[in-house]
Amino acid sequence: MLDKTLIGRESETTVVEVEKGAIRRLADAIGDGNPAHSDEASARSAGYASLVAPLTFPAVLSLNERFRHSLDLGTRSLLLGEESIEYGRPIVAGDQLTVKSKVADVQERAGTSGATDVLILETEGRGAEGEFVFRTRETYILRRG
């Protein structure tokens, strides 16, 4: 069983500058050919200030390797079971986002091969004016081994 006292633990706050290259690379890896992810002119004519990020980009911003390590999960690997994203507005290249994660919950669920530990992380991103930009919630299944 995972340590329940992890609940509420927070990461340090990081400031991320959303780069065009990061947006292009994610769209490219998905195979998402929407030109608003890769071409400045297309993005502008669609009404965005610059390249607009794919919908799953907040999940990328939420990944905080150092925070995960700090949770001391040992050698167990994390398998993503669910992802949920709320958006305050679209994310575009040039955004300066302030991002912070926390452990929202630790659960034990009955699985086919015994009980499984579940770790739920939440991350919030805010813009330069402090405005809400996104919130993600990831449900990870911990695999033994």
Added chain:
Amino acid sequence: MLLARQLYFEAVKVGDELPPLVKPPVDRSQVARFAGAAGDYGPLHVDEPFARNAGFPSVLVPGMLAMGFLGELVTDWLRGARVRRFGARFVKIVWPGDVVTVRGRVADRRFEAAGRYAADIEVWGENQRGELVVRGAVTAQLYYSAEDETRQRGGQPPLVVTPAEEEERLAKLSRSTAPARPAVGTRPAVASVKPAASPTKGAPAPAPRPPAGKAPVPPPATKAAPPKPGAAKPAAAKPAAKPAPKPASKKGAPARPAPAKPSRPAPKKAGKRR
């Protein structure tokens, strides 16, 4: 202009299907590229010996890549409309070599507080065996019409349309244009009921319908049962569930000719994809 390219609330109907998107087989280099782009080098996804040691036949394709496919599907269809929520549950592992087809349909459309219009879209992905691998839900906010968009972009308050007003307008429209199904030609040939089926031949057509209702966030994990076809659309008993009266198909004409299942064949025109 971009105005004409938007998807507007007035054009969205419950049951509308998104044109399916068949992604090329996911190979290991795509997995590697995705790991790099996402900055997530979880060993189950990039380290084959590690994955085998953990009891898997090979590395696993990250769930977020499949969710990315769903995002692409929805973004294409919404043509710029704002997404407010997007949730997905990873039902079955995607393996290198799998061909994932993503689909979606409009589960609900809502008139919210004055001048806000939202659509709930259920989305899901299947592998080449027709098995459900991911399912999710998207809530999008749309302009009611081109007029609404023009107003709001010009800094004016949104156009407020009530369901009753909309119904009235549609009724008027159908009276003036259409005593009896004039528009047979506007539908793709009835014979093409198949396009909605999965690429596999034998695959049972009943594309798993993610349960509607259940709002944006997919139901909690616990049991990995795929959506039961029967249990689908429970909460759809909500007011908005009665499809906005379409000009021709509601009363006047005898029951629709096409079988009710694939509510309508995905429109070909949007099929810019293979």
